[in-house]
Each structure stands twice: as structure tokens, then as C-alpha cells.
Amino acid sequence: MDRAYGNRRTSPLTVAMARLGLLVLLLALWWLASEHVSRNLIPSPPETANAALRLWLEGKLPGAIGTSLITYLGGFALATVAAVPLGIVMGAFGLLGRTLEVYVYALAATPRVAFIPLIIVVLGLGIEAKLFVVFLGAVMPIVINTYAGVRQADADLVEMARSVGARRARIFRAIVLPGAVPYILTGLRIGATIGLINTVVAELYTAVTGLGGLLALYGNTFRMAEYFVIVLTLAAIGVVVTEALRLLERRLTHWTKPTH
Amino acid sequence: MGDTNGDGPAHNGGRSISLRRVSKVFLPAANARVKAIDDVSLLVPACQFVAIVGPSGCGKSTLLRLVDGLIMPDSGAVTIGNSGPAPGPGIGMMFQTVRLIPWRTVRDNVGFALEGGPLDRAERKARIETQLLQVGLGRWADHYPAQLSGGMQQRVALARALVGRPDVLLMDEPFASLDAQTRELMQEDLLALWSNHRPTVLFVTHSVDEALLLADRVIVMGRGKVLEDFLVHLPRPRTTADARQARTYGQLRDRLWSRIRALVLADPESAFFGRGGAQEPKRPQ
Numbered sequence: 001m002d003r004a005y006g007n008r009r010t011s012p013l014t015v016a017m018a019r020l021g022l023l024v025l026l027l028a029l030w031w032l033a034s035e036h037v038s039r040n041l042i043p044s045p046p047e048t049a050n051a052a053l054r055l056w057l058e059g060k061l062p063g064a065i066g067t068s069l070i071t072y073l074g075g076f077a078l079a080t081v082a083a084v085p086l087g088i089v090m091g092a093f094g095l096l097g098r099t100l101e102v103y104v105y106a107l108a109a110t111p112r113v114a115f116i117p118l119i120i121v122v123l124g125l126g127i128e129a130k131l132f133v134v135f136l137g138a139v140m141p142i143v144i145n146t147y148a149g150v151r152q153a154d155a156d157l158v159e160m161a162r163s164v165g166a167r168r169a170r171i172f173r174a175i176v177l178p179g180a181v182p183y184i185l186t187g188l189r190i191g192a193t194i195g196l197i198n199t200v201v202a203e204l205y206t207a208v209t210g211l212g213g214l215l216a217l218y219g220n221t222f223r224m225a226e227y228f229v230i231v232l233t234l235a236a237i238g239v240v241v242t243e244a245l246r247l248l249e250r251r252l253t254h255w256t257k258p259t260h
Numbered sequence: 261m262g263d264t265n266g267d268g269p270a271h272n273g274g275r276s277i278s279l280r281r282v283s284k285v286f287l288p289a290a291n292a293r294v295k296a297i298d299d300v301s302l303l304v305p306a307c308q309f310v311a312i313v314g315p316s317g318c319g320k321s322t323l324l325r326l327v328d329g330l331i332m333p334d335s336g337a338v339t340i341g342n343s344g345p346a347p348g349p350g351i352g353m354m355f356q357t358v359r360l361i362p363w364r365t366v367r368d369n370v371g372f373a374l375e376g377g378p379l380d381r382a383e384r385k386a387r388i389e390t391q392l393l394q395v396g397l398g399r400w401a402d403h404y405p406a407q408l409s410g411g412m413q414q415r416v417a418l419a420r421a422l423v424g425r426p427d428v429l430l431m432d433e434p435f436a437s438l439d440a441q442t443r444e445l446m447q448e449d450l451l452a453l454w455s456n457h458r459p460t461v462l463f464v465t466h467s468v469d470e471a472l473l474l475a476d477r478v479i480v481m482g483r484g485k486v487l488e489d490f491l492v493h494l495p496r497p498r499t500t501a502d503a504r505q506a507r508t509y510g511q512l513r514d515r516l517w518s519r520i521r522a523l524v525l526a527d528p529e530s531a532f533f534g535r536g537g538a539q540e541p542k543r544p545q
Contacts, residue, residue: 160359163328164373164424165348174372178363255363255404 043225051225068210072199075134083142091150108140125207137198138191149183185249274427274460275341277304282336296322298484309461311471314481320464324430349424354434358417360405367401391423411442429459
């Protein structure tokens with residue numbers, strides 16, 4: 001958490017400038033590397049830009065982005081809809097939570113790729129299988145964090161609520177759930193990251209489509225400029241989604257700011 | 261709960277508190293057994309302001325929780341007015357820490373004590389605003405706790421304890437964490453608010469001066485028992501400055517302090533059962 005370390009004095013503009021500066025530096029390094037390593041391996045930034053423009057105008061890139069986003073956001077949304085209520089119910093009912101948590105942790109620790117053959121057998125190679133692979137990756141961190149957030153309710157606040165006469169349901173609504181929001185958002189962020197990874201995994205292992213499909217195609221045929229375009233596109237999607245969630249988190253936890 | 265909850269006269273006063281042979285045991289660790297309250301009998305008449313002093317871990321906080329109805333005694337009976345203790349806005353509680361809800365504004369923190377109560381929205385709103393003005397937080401209603409100083413946070417907690425017009429007010433070292441100046445101001449404000457509505461008060465403190473300034477009666481506790489119990493015959497209103505000049509004040513202070521000193525020295529274990537130990541167990545068995 002950056003706010004805990006007194007970074008609040010750094011203005012957003014400074015941060016933006018620093019990030020931009022690093023970007024420029026990275027681009028320069030990339031360029032330098034492309035000049036000195038064999039051309040076939042690392043394309044230069046202009047080559048990559050040209051490839052991006054070409055892929056965009058041909059419609060390959062927008063199409064692949066669309067396909068991948070449907071898989072990614074669809075699977076992530078399904079995971080959220082399932083995981084948040086499950087985590088809340090697990091936290092609210094102690095026995096249920098203690099019963100399920102072992103299995104949840106076990107499933108979370110199993111490499112999800114291990115399930116892909118099974119998923120293909122059951123769901124085939126189409127969108128259902130892809131959505132499920134993304135779902136499977138994103139669901140566990142969201143469940144685990146939501147559950148932890150509900151379990152770690154502030155005991156002092158709960159006692160305070162009891163002392164003003166609040167009953168279980170009201171304590172849960174007014175104290176426990178809002179207190180779990182930061183945990184849930186952390187879970188969503190981790191889930192979003194793993195979901196993106198699993199999107200590519202799904203597109204590589206099932207019917208080859210979307211950005212993952214292009215990645216395989218250009219990687220296998222050594223079209224490195226195009227390949228770089230796909231990698232950068234995936235990175236950009238990751239940044240946009242996690243930043244959006246960070247923004248949401250900031251909006252929902254505005255009360256932690258010490259000044260208006 | 262509060263039977264006189266309307267906008268009646270200011271002096272609708274408190275309810276009496278009675279403890280009859282009350283005991284409470286805690287099991288802080290596997291083989292440990294602490295008699296937090298050991299066969300205590302106590303009668304507090306309505307509207308009396310009682311200060312409870314004693315070394316850490318002597319059962320003061322447990323006593324307040326029993327009176328609030330947050331925990332049940334193992335044996336004996338607690339009676340508030342003519343019913344058993346039940347948590348609610350009729351009994352105001354201030355804990356050692358402010359326990360404000362960080363994601364709620366000052367206004368909504370105070371209002372939390374009224375939610376689920378009999379008042380409608382407009383009455384509730386009016387009550388909250390009045391209470392905020394009374395504790396001097398009118399301008400801060402829309403701020404969040406993290407934006408306030410420690411003293412102001414205590415005021416919010418005080419307002420939350422008072423907003424239900426409680427006839428019993430329980431305060432567990434509420435001003436212990438404040439600096440000396442803020443503390444004196446809060447004490448004066450508390451006395452002013454108390455003389456307004458006259459709830460029955462149990463006020464736990466470590467400070468002999470605080471006890472003598474605020475209370476009609478001082479109870480000294482040690483190892484779960486009431487060891488001393490005497491009245492404070494000092495004229496009211498007492499302000500911090502002139503109370504200390506009275507001769508009786510000095511005498512009382514000496515008497516009280518020597519008793520507490522003896523207690524602490526005689527029982528080195530009491531320091532061991534300090535804050536966060538046996539004094540405030542999370543799950544009483």
C-alpha cells in the first residue's frame with residue numbers, strides 16, 4: 001500500500017512524469033538492443049510500430065483483441081459473480097468456511113493447466129472451455145481474499161456494534177462487509193492478473209484464437225515484429241484492467257485519506 | 261431500554277445499577293484461570309457518578325462489560341433499573357479505544373447508535389445534529405475519523421455514547437490516550453453534559469485526580485474485588501483548577517493514592533495482567 005509509506009506527498013503529476021520517463025528509457029534500451037542483437041530476434045521500435053499499424057488496418061489485431069477480451073472479461077465476470085458471494089458466505093458461516101477452506105486452498109495450489117485436458121474433454125474447444133479456464137484461474141484468489149476479509153472483521157468494532165444493540169445481521173451489514181471491501185478488491189486485482197494469463201493459456205491450448213492464437217502463430221514463424229505487437233497488446237490490457245480496479249479501490253476506500 | 265426517550269425534560273436522570281454476588285472467570289490460556297470479578301456486590305443509585313480505580317487487570321473493564329450486557333456473569337445477577345442488562349442505546353458505552361467506523365463520517369458514526377431504534381429519520385437526524393453541536397463537532401460532521409485529531413475522535417465516541425440519551429453511561433478509561441490539556445477539556449465537557457441529563461455513570465480510570473474531579477463516589481478494585489468504596493464530598497460544579505485547591509481534595513487524594521500504591525506493590529502480578537492480557541479477553545469462556 002503506497003499510502004502507508006508517506007508517498008501521499010508525491011503529486012500524481014510527478015508520478016506520471018516519472019513513469020513516462022521510465023517508458024522513454026525502456027524504449028531507448030529496446031532500440032539499442034534491437035541495433036546490437038541480430039535483427040531477426042529483436043525488432044526495432046519503428047518496425048514494431050509499423051507491424052502494429054499493419055495488423056490494425058488488416059483488422060487482425062482488433063479482431064483478436066475483441067475475441068480475447070470476450071474470453072477474458074467474460075471469464076473474469078463469471079469468477080467475480082461466483083467468488084464474492086461464496087467468500088462472503090464462507091466467512092459468515094464459520095463451519096461452512098472451515099469445511100470448504102481446505103479444498104479451496106488445495107484447488108488454488110493446483111496448477112490450473114492440469115485441468116485443461118479434462119476441460120477439453122468435457123467442454124470441447126470452444127468459448128465455453130475458454131471461459132472456464134479463465135474462470136478457474138480468477139475464481140480462487142477472489143474467494144480466498146473475500147473469505148479472509150470477512151473473517152478478519154475488526155473485533156473491537158463488532159463489540160462496539162453489539163454495545164449499541166446491533167444484532168448479527170446488522171453487524172454483518174454495517175461492520176463486517178464494508179471492512180472486507182479492500183480485501184475483495186485485492187482479490188479482484190490478483191484474479192484479473194491470473195485471468196489474463198489464463199486467457200492466453202486457453203487460447204493456446206484449446207481452439208487457437210484471439211491474441212493467444214496470434215502469439216503462437218507469429219512466435220512459431222519468427223515474425224518477431226508482429227509477435228512483439230501481441231505481447232505489448234497483452235501488457236496494455238493488463239495495465240488497463242488492473243489500473244481500473246485500482247481506481248475503483250481508491251474510490252471505495254476514500255475514507256482512509258487523512259485530509260479532504 | 262430507554263423508557264424516556266422523547267424530548268422530555270433535561271433531568272430525566274438515570275437508572276440504578278445493582279450487582280448481587282457477581283462472579284466472572286476468564287480462561288486466558290489453557291491452564292490459566294483468572295477471576296476477573298470475584299463475588300462482587302454493588303449498588304449504584306440512579307444518577308450517581310462513580311469512578312472505579314485500581315491496578316491494571318483488576319476487573320474494571322469486565323465490570324463494565326457485565327453492566328452493558330456484553331458478557332454474562334458466571335454467577336450472581338446484574339440489574340439495571342428493574343431489568344437485566346441489555347446492550348442498546350439506553351446504555352452508553354465508551355471503550356478504551358475510540359472504535360469509530362473508519363468508512364463512516366462523523367455524523368454517521370454518531371448515528372450508528374440510533375439505527376434500528378424507534379426514532380424516524382427526521383428525529384434521528386435532529387438528535388444527531390444536536391449531539392454533534394453539544395460536543396463541539398458541528399463543523400466536522402462530514403469528515404471521516406482519519407481526518408480528526410485524537411481528542412476530536414474521542415468527542416465523536418462520546419457523542420455516539422450520548423446520542424441515545426442513555427440513562428446509564430459506561431466509560432472505560434476514555435481519556436487515557438489524550439494529552440493533558442485535551443483531557444482536562446474533555447473532563448469539563450463531560451461534567452457539563454452529565455449535569456444536563458444526569459445518567460448514572462461508571463467511569464473507569466487509572467488517574468486518582470480524574471476520579472476525584474468527576475465522581476460522587478470512588479470505588480477501588482483489586483483482584484476482582486471491591487476493596488474500598490467512599491463518597492467524594494466536594495462541591496459541584498467542579499472545574500479542574502478550583503477543585504484541586506479544596507482541602508478535602510488533598511486528603512482524599514492522599515488516602516486514595518496510598519491505597520492504590522499499596523495494592524500495586526502488594527500484587528506484582530497485576531502488572532503482568534496488563535492491558536490486552538486478562539483484562540480484555542476477546543472470548544470469555
